[in-house]
Amino acid sequence: MEFEQRGRNPVALRVDDVLESRKLLEARGVEFNGETIDSGVCHQAFFADPDGNVLVLHHRYTPRAP
Structure with missing residues (x-):
């Protein structure tokens, strides 16, 4: 079965x-899309696999008090 759409729903x-x-991934040749993001509750870094599927490195943390 072949799917037409690729990379629309990221895998975290x-x-x-x-x-x-x-x-570690950059040292192995993986190219990331932009800088690492800190949303205030998690860190994220986006990249794609060879087929164009979007993947996200993700870590949720406890927000710091203001």
Whole structure:
């Protein structure tokens, strides 16, 4: 079965440390789309697999008090 649409629904990969995981993948040639994002409750870094599917390194953390 062949699917026409690719990369529309990202797959989130939960990691303990987004920055460290990103470094390891970049060292292996993975190219990320933009900088690592800190949303206030999680860190995220977006990249694509060879077929164009969007993947996200994701780590949710407890927000710091203002």
